[in-house]
Amino acid sequence: MTAYVPEEVERYAQAHSTPPDPVFERLAAETRATQRSPQMMVGQLEGAFLRFVVAMARPRLVLEIGAFTGWSSIAMAQALPLGGRIVSCDVNEETTAIARRYAAQAGVADRIEYRVGPALETLAELDGPFDLVFIDAWKPDYVDYYEAVLPKLAEGGTILADNTLFGMAPDHPLRRFNEHVRDDPRVECVLLPIREGVTLIRRRP
Ligand SMILES: C[S@@+](CC[C@H](N)C(=O)[O-])C[C@H]1O[C@@H](n2cnc3c(N)ncnc32)[C@H](O)[C@@H]1O
Known part of the structure; x- marks a missing residue:
């Protein structure tokens, strides 16, 4: 994992932020024990x-x-307003089963619908309107995810795209995504250097 933020800064920021629910410690431990790329979790x-x-x-x-x-779906679900819900998609059955189990342990299973399948296919079946979208899947497809999601974004809705500092590398697909979004006259955006970079995007009012 590339560390964009110096480790001591990350540690200080973490130590001065509200600690997560203990369920995330168990989720992280199981993810580290069973998955080849546990660093994909958004983390604390x-x-x-x-x-x-x-x-x-x-x-x-x-x-x-x-x-x-x-991790991310459960963290977001914990803060949803009454009646709010999340549709979360992934291609991987095995990791989705883990997510379902921890969502139940965290008491938010009724607010999250996990759908297994390629994101662009799942997206085609969904009408929205989405008030918030978190993009954190296959990096070469970010522009396609973004283009599929933008017409289904609710008035005043926000898209968050993860790992966007990867675009600093000249040959990384997120470079194209970052330029595509910055140069899109329909939206405004801000790339925040949190962890590996999170870009917030909204349609221009
Ligand atoms: C960086 S991880 C997501 C981390 C997650 N947000 C968390 O907090 O733990 C990326 C995920 O995207 C999934 N993925 C890759 N290609 C996909 C696709 N075409 N459609 C849906 N999910 C995909 C992978 O299976 C992987 O679980």
Whole structure:
């Protein structure tokens, strides 16, 4: 994993943010023990950030592209307003089963619908409107996810795209995504250097 933020800064920020529910310690331990790329979890700081964004935005419908073992969906679900729900998609049955199990342990299973299948196919079946979208799946497809999601974004809705600092590498697919979004006159965006970079995008008012 590339560390964009110095480790001591990350540690200090984590130590001065509200600690996560203990369920995330168990989720992380199982993910580390069973998965080849456990670093794909959003982790403590970004999880807390997503939870905070949901608490502020009060979305009725959230779409997540890339569930993995569930950290981000569960963190967001914990902050949903009454009646709010998340549709989270992933291609991997095994990791989705882990996510479902921890969502139940965290008491948010009734707010998250995990769908297994290629994200672009799942997206084609969904009408929205999405108040919040978290993109965190296959990096070469980010532009396609974005283009599929933008017409289904609710008035005042926000898209968050993860790992966007990867685009600093000249040959990384997120470079094209970052330029595509920055140069899109339909939206405004801000790339925040949280962990591996999170870009917030909204349609221009
Ligand atoms: C970085 S991980 C997501 C991490 C997750 N947000 C978390 O907090 O733990 C990326 C996920 O995208 C999934 N993925 C890859 N290609 C996909 C596709 N075409 N459609 C849906 N999911 C895909 C992978 O199976 C993987 O679980």
